[in-house]
Amino acid sequence: MKAVQISVRRLVEFVLRGGSIDSRMTSSDRALEGTKIHQLLQKSAGEEYQAEVSLKLDRTVDGVVFSLDGRADGIINEQTIDEIKTTETVMEEITEDFRPLHWAQLICYGFMFAEKSDLPEVTLQLTYYQVADEEIKQFRRIMSREEMGVFVDDLLSKYAVWAKMSAAWEMKRNKTIQELSFPYNSYRRGQRELSIAVYRTAVSGENLFCEAPTGIGKTMSTLFPAVKAMGEGKTDKIFYFTAKTITRQVAEDALDEMRRKGLAARSVTITAKDKICFLDERKCEPDHCQFARGYYDRLNEALFDLLGQEEAITRTVVEQYAREYTLCPFELSLDVALFCDAIVCDYNYLFDPVVYLKRFFSEGPGKYTFLVDEVHNLVDRARSMFSATLRKSLVMQVKRQLDKKLHKRLWNAVNAMNKVMVSLNKQLSEPGETIHVNKIGLTEWNESVLKFTFVAKEWLPQNTQSETQSDVLELYFESLRYVKIAELYDERYTTQITRTHSDLEIKQLCLDPAFLLSEKLKLGASSVLFSATLRPIDYYTNVLGGEEDTSRMVFSSPFEQQNMHLLVADNISTKYQMRDQSLASVVEALAALIAGKKGNYLFFFPSFQYLQNVYELFREKHPEIVARKQEGAMDEEQREAFLEAFKAGNLETLVGFCVLGGVFSEGIDLRGERLIGAAIVGVGLAQLNPESDLIKDYYNETIGQGFDYAYQLPGMNKVLQAVGRVIRGESDRGVILLIDERFSASRYRTLFPAHWNHAKIVKNTKEITEQVTEFWRNN
Structure with a gap:
């Protein structure tokens, strides 16, 4: 059994997770709101503060060799490990045991550093930074190397069960892949050439743009060689991205055809949250949804059962197990994906900067093969995913419902947004008129939106019964997207301010998504972007993030x-x-x-x-x-x-x-x-x-x-x-x-x-x- 590589964050979150799903408590990814604050705190700590220290640990537990890695936010005077957490929770509510997972992560870093530096004990410092009020609270513990080692070994022991299961599955899978032949008696015209090109791309870790007309069998021609490359250890997971439900069905059928020929491979199809939700009104809160309440308490048992019984984890299968274990079907599909060989899903789970699959892509590139189908659709989709709009009507709707005295901080934050919009509206004389400015010209606006996200995130979990809650939540999520897009904003963007008869819209419009798509494709080891219609192919290579030397192929129709x-x-x-x-x-x-x-x-x-x-x-x-x-x-x-x-x-x-x-x-x-x-x-x-x-x-x-x-x-x-x-x-x-x-x-x-x-x-x-x-x- 080869060494199991796992990050501290994933280890801690997998083993110690518990409780409920709660959309009101959803944290933004660290890049959205934490990185700059981390850098600011690290810089102000002085010369004795080493920031962003990479740590690694090889350790054998229960017969499994683990390669544990992570990055400590800071090390002070070679003896104190600092972990920084940004929060919107008011300081009065933050106690030493505020988030046990934070301490677990810090203890892992402490042990890794103690092992590396041969220290008998270290000081663990947990630093909370309250964003809205810019306050800091710190907690410290001194722990011995032995004590921390026992804690880490216990985590690894609990994860070892899953690691052994995954290793056994991988051996079985690879054996069947090596024995797998092309599922059909013969290749169609162009199909063998396409399969060879995809295989070479997956093995070499490159990108390929390909026009494969209807009839070639592009789904099998891309999935089969990617599976063969997986059997040789060239890729750990295959992601099949597409824009349409019908195309996802074709991908499922191709995988089933290979299974009928002897392949053992787990695949999951991820269905959009709104489509797969069991409730008439989706509200991901424990007091509203039984499938969210206690989700993480029941999850691992369900996963163990599901992985032991199923290979083709379609929407129907996900729904079956979700009902049996009373789990959110959408979140279950995401959690089971960690153990699957192929993941079939929409474009946005890679490319969208807000809803991308953080469990796969937030910690940098992985050994993945990306198969992007019907990629001619990605041009407009990418512009949409990398753009963001906020409407004055929604801002005013929230403001009108808030009691100024009762919710003063939130009212002030919303009012600040509205004031900027009123000022911008005065610059537009006629309905339908639009002005364009760059990001720099809207500094006050962007700051007001960012401030609102901080205040709203604190307000939401404290006001669960408020009649305004749903509107605040909607504005919060739209503002989060706006802030995220503002971080990506450069010369490939413009900002549109448009006045309609009854509203004002501020839109950050992505004109050229190529660079952003290119950065997303780098999260995998290889990519094949293909469609039946991709002409001229140089145009699509250019607008979809290809380089001058990116491989491209155009096939003829196989039909007479x-x-x-x-x-x-x-x-x-x-x-x-x-x-x-x-x-x-x-x-x-x-x-x-x-x-x-x-x-x-x-x-x-x-x-x-x-x-x-x-x-x-x-x-x-x-x-x-x-x-x-x-x-x-x-x-x-x-x-x-x-x-x-x-x-x-x-x-x-x-x-x-x-x-x-x-x-x-x-x-x-x-x-x-x-x-x-x-x-x-x-x-x-x-x-x-x-x-x-x-x-x-x-x-x-x-x-x-x-x-x-x-x-x-x-x-x-x-x-x-x-x-x-x-x-x-x-x-x-x-x-x-x-x-x-x-x-x-x-x-x-x-x-x-x-x-x-x-x-x-x-x-x-x-x-x-x-x-x-x-x-x-x-x-």
């Missing part, structure tokens, strides 16, 4: 080119100012497309309004055709009902009107006769808007490609994704119609994939009808 008949109607303009004029031409082109064969078709439009206009005229001109349209706010049940109508056995033609870039333009899988054609109206450009214009200006200034990066390339990706809905398998046949004069322009034709080079130009409805009739006659 002649299976998809691609037509370009470049006689019609769908530019915004021409849409009314060309409306009738668009309708007749759509009718011509479906004239060749009865079946199911999808029509895609750049906006809901344009969709509605075409839909109404189409229904008027062709009432005999069954038509359905995407609505603005469809829940999951409505979406499923919409897709359910696209049956393979439909006797009459069915057309679906959908929005380009929406839920039906990517991620859906209508195979065979369920979908035999699609039309894409327009080149996918987003409507001109202030944020996209800011992004355009930024990239114009930095690389001279503003319009491309802000409008054209994101729009064309929507087109590529929509076209990809039609041919989903080797036996599929279908027709595609691209409607817009710009599709013939070189700046768009150069973005066509190689398997589109047979596209035919059609100049009128007669030619469209002739082309589709001929295609279906031969197919």
Whole structure:
């Protein structure tokens, strides 16, 4: 059994945890509020104070060799170990036994230092810094090396049970990986080459950007080689990140397929907290939620049972054990993830600076392989994750509800925020007006938000029954995000102050997320970022944090080119100012497309309004055709009902009107006769808007490609994704119609994939009808 590496923090928190989940007591990560304070206290302590001292200890307990590591905040005069804790709790409530885990951590550091320096005893100093009042309280204990050693050995002994279980599992897993062969009888075209590239990336510890068109089998082509690399000790965990539930299901299926071929591997799928919560109203507080109350008291027993019984820990499995042991299902999925080989989850669990998985990524890089699927979605998601907004309406809502005398400190903090917003509002004369400033111009605002977070964190646990509590909590979490983003703010950001009819918004907008994404990717040993549509690949490599020398690969479609008949109607303009004029031409082109064969078709439009206009005229001109349209706010049940109508056995033609870039333009899988054609109206450009214009200006200034990066390339990706809905398998046949004069322009034709080079130009409805009739006659 190899040495078990574990940090002091994880050891203490795992062995000694107990009590309840309580969102009101959730501490921010140290980087958010503690680092600067630690540095300030360390600097003021004098020359005899050694700050941030790394400590290591190798120790054998119960037959397990442990390699324990940690970092003491300070060592004074070579004999006192100092541990600094920032807190918002009032000093009167902080006693020596305020947080037993703090002492446990300090005792570990003390023993490690005593062993290193051969000291018979050390002084342990626990320093609390009260943020809001800037007060310090210290507690000291003198402990012998022997006494501390007994304490540390007891912790390690309790953890040894889990370490032995994990080691036995790893041996079993690696043996099955070594015996595992590719789960299918043969590779598809391009699949072997992709698998080899992913394997080399995982083994070499590098990054790879890859366009792998539909049909290659990209999920298995990335997971299988990553698993093989794990069996060789090149990676400890595989993270499969994706934006959509359906893609997570595909990843689960691929892992199950390998298990059917003999693989022993634990995987967990992490479902969003709001989706998996058992309660109608999510409130993570022990007096409100039975699954939060006493959570940590029951957790380890549940984990031991779960890990002994299950390998594929899906949402259903998580919910089953969570109900059996009365545990929060979301937190259970996070806790079991520590013992899993593969973790399937959303992008935000790595990339979001607030909700990322701190248990994996807060202590620096790990031996992880990151597989990032459908990565074309990550550009907009990243900008959103690295941005933050605060609204005056929420600030005022909290202020109005607070009793000024009863909650004076909190009222003052909220009032300070509101005063700055009132001042900014006066600079905007008209609703809809926006001004842009850099962070430096909002120093007073940022300081007021930070001050509020300190005061609110102290107020929340003391006022659990207050009617204002939920609103204060909402403002607190939004303010925490704002403060965190302010720490990331640099020349790749701008701040928007926007006045609406009834509100004022202050938004820190991330224009270029590449650097921040790059830093996040460094938390793993290797990364593969892939999608069916990733062109031009240099653009995606640039905006998603790649370097000039980052490897990139583009694969051809594995399907026969002649299976998809691609037509370009470049006689019609769908530019915004021409849409009314060309409306009738668009309708007749759509009718011509479906004239060749009865079946199911999808029509895609750049906006809901344009969709509605075409839909109404189409229904008027062709009432005999069954038509359905995407609505603005469809829940999951409505979406499923919409897709359910696209049956393979439909006797009459069915057309679906959908929005380009929406839920039906990517991620859906209508195979065979369920979908035999699609039309894409327009080149996918987003409507001109202030944020996209800011992004355009930024990239114009930095690389001279503003319009491309802000409008054209994101729009064309929507087109590529929509076209990809039609041919989903080797036996599929279908027709595609691209409607817009710009599709013939070189700046768009150069973005066509190689398997589109047979596209035919059609100049009128007669030619469209002739082309589709001929295609279906031969197919």
